Amino acid sequence: MASNGIVDVKTKFEEIYLELKAQILNDPAFDYTEDARQWVEKMLDYTVPGGKLNRGMSVIDSYRLLKAGKEISEDEVFLGCVLGWCIEWLQAYFLILDDIMDSSHTRRGQPCWFRLPKVGLIAVNDGILLRNHICRILKKHFRTKPYYVDLLDLFNEVEFQTASGQLLDLITTHEGATDLSKYKMPTYVRIVQYKTAYYSFYLPVACALVMAGEILDNHVDVKNILVEMGTYFQVQDDYLDCFGDPEVIGKIGTDIEDFKCSWLVVQALERANESQLQRLYANYGKPDPSCVAEVKAVYRDLGLQDVFLEYERTSHKELISSIEAQENESLQLVLKSFLGKIYKRQK
């Protein structure tokens, strides 16, 4: 049964986490003390496995589609899951550090790791450790594969792009906080693509391609399509932060209070007349609920909900046509499966 099949994949995926954790806690390259081992175990359990695991599980999903029709061995499933976990580890690393830099309070429904009294800024080093675990995992499971070096290069390049996107975001928000007019569409798109799209959309498919023996340089189109999809995903995220149902998305958005360079504020700044601009300048980035309400009122006056629906429609149409321009049919399936998961999502 299909639903059983899906449960099995997730169960299998989660079991592999335990195996990888055990290997890390017994890595011969470091002579753990009992205290250090306990610390790392607690940190891993707190920060790595608690997300939706979409990014991680999509590696093996994509690999299956790429190998359409061919039998996949137990070993291949295992390796696909291992790569998936490497992406989850990468995400956990980014999130630990991002929460510190944003002085956030909660993450995945619990206090941010650095907010725990015993942790504090030790969390900076914990983030680094997570990044290093990826290399340890890759070395243990892929060192003898012909594509080992391609995996290292891939993770390195995507991490570089993500950190560079973070820098842009940090600089822009810094400047935006003193001058809202710095929030412009090209800047927005650049931040989103580097900070989110490469590691969330491109990386899982790229891992599957590398495992399937493909050379990534031959798939620049695929990269571009996935980066576009990631941009579309972030625009949705920004839209739902303001107009989504908190009951459905599971949290109350605070992008307006937090002075975020959101797709909505960028659109609003492009469309506002003098008096609307003044209202935005006077109310954006303030914690006061009446300020937030005023910003939302400007968004409504400008019809941003319709602007978003139109963006969604166009964006989807363009993505579909880029996907259908791909020669390789299994690749089309991979890309359509990704797009299907996010199109018109409400959470």
Add this chain to the structure above:
Amino acid sequence: MASNGIVDVKTKFEEIYLELKAQILNDPAFDYTEDARQWVEKMLDYTVPGGKLNRGMSVIDSYRLLKAGKEISEDEVFLGCVLGWCIEWLQAYFLILDDIMDSSHTRRGQPCWFRLPKVGLIAVNDGILLRNHICRILKKHFRTKPYYVDLLDLFNEVEFQTASGQLLDLITTHEGATDLSKYKMPTYVRIVQYKTAYYSFYLPVACALVMAGEILDNHVDVKNILVEMGTYFQVQDDYLDCFGDPEVIGKIGTDIEDFKCSWLVVQALERANESQLQRLYANYGKPDPSCVAEVKAVYRDLGLQDVFLEYERTSHKELISSIEAQENESLQLVLKSFLGKIYKRQK
């Protein structure tokens, strides 16, 4: 002339920094804005080239000794310097983050990078960027070399060990601050070896070996000797922090005030009688100068200066005999050159 020769190497080395920086600021994997490019340039100039450059320059020094008698091409000198800079980049990355975690104020005679008002916790991401630059540099200059993957593995393993050593240090100091008796010799040695010795002593020689076509697994002895040497170096560092001449070492030590797990306090705890123990417990880790003086008085009463001299003598003797047990004579020269630079140093 020898002195001219040395000046040339340093000048050459420093020129290569400018070349690497220019490549990073024009890396096609990221679409820099002018603001982002300026930020990264300022950050690099502030954090990377201002140290003593000993670690970095020792790669090419070691390589020359390994190739004893053979002509070395311009290209080899360049690549040795590039690897040296990768180590300096790694060091800058560790130091930026270490200063944040230790809430330090100054570094290399200027405010720590994160202390600059415009920077703050953006420094966390800047540290990450430095780490990522290493991979970009290695890829650009070594991708086609047969030993490229060995370089990646080497930097990854050494970084993992350093971060694991940092974790131990952070946990131990945390616990030591409530119970001084946690500071014991095996813990001390483990922290020092992982946190400092691998990247400062082993890594430069390992880079030279890899460039010379050697397989690192065949040189476990060399690793062990260099890690021992790094331990000896850190013991000196701890000794000089308390008993060195501030005029000569260029700073006033604060290990006692800072509750550091220093070789001196560990030695003192091993040797103290009841009343000396009480004096240590009552005065260690306090900023008050009279407390510091009291701790130093206990050190003097216990004759730690002589204990250190004896340690230095034994340690040197053992290192020399391990070095002379090496079959490869050029390797002996490399190791003796390292040891010669630090034996009985006063700063």
